Amino acid sequence: MPKLYYASPRDLPLIEPHPGVKGRIVHGQHATMIVYDYAPKTIVETHKHDVEQFGVVVKGSLAMVIAGEQRILMPGDSFRVPAGTAHGARVFEEATQVVDVFAPPRTDLPKTATDGAAKRP
Numbered sequence: 001m002p003k004l005y006y007a008s009p010r011d012l013p014l015i016e017p018h019p020g021v022k023g024r025i026v027h028g029q030h031a032t033m034i035v036y037d038y039a040p041k042t043i044v045e046t047h048k049h050d051v052e053q054f055g056v057v058v059k060g061s062l063a064m065v066i067a068g069e070q071r072i073l074m075p076g077d078s079f080r081v082p083a084g085t086a087h088g089a090r091v092f093e094e095a096t097q098v099v100d101v102f103a104p105p106r107t108d109l110p111k112t113a114t115d116g117a118a119k120r121p
Contacts, residue, residue, distance in 0.1 A: 009035065013110040018044045020091070025110060031103040038062065038089075038096040046088040051102045053081040060096025064089045 012024040015034075020042030023034040032051075038044075038060070046065070056078040063072050064079060066087045073079065081087045 015109060018042070027105050027109075027111065030105065031101050032106040032109065034100045034102070034109075036098045036100060038091045038098070040091060040093055040095055042089075042091040042096075044089040046086050048084055048086055049081070049102065049106070050083055051104055051106060052083045053087075053100055053102050055079050055081075055098050055100040058097040058099055060091065060094045062089045062091045062096050062098075 007026065009024045012026060015023045015025060017023065020039035021036055021044060023036040026033045057073045057075050059075055061072065061074050063070055064087065066079065066081050067085050071077075071079070
């Protein structure tokens with residue numbers, strides 16, 4: 001895997017895993033980080049991953065359901081979704097940003113930009 005020490009969002013692969021959701025990916029040897037931007041009133045249907053997921057809300061707010069338990073999350077709140085656990089979310093009235101970390105790395109996503117991304121002036 002190429003070295004990537006620093007990157008601007010524009011240097012990273014963009015994914016749109018659900019309507020109203022855009023994410024920028026950084027892969028490491030032991031984890032994948034995605035910065036997700038959610039449009040207001042976005043609904044992320046219940047789904048599962050084969051890897052563990054951790055997240056922290058950076059701005060905005062959302063209702064998250066993990067294994068049938070719902071919580072309202074605000075900036076600074078964090079969560080953990082064990083591998084194979086059903087989860088989903090509903091964003092409220094304002095755009096919301098969440099940083100998620102998946103371990104081990106997600107192999108179903110585009111690869112991170114090459115180390116040329118870190119050399120941009």
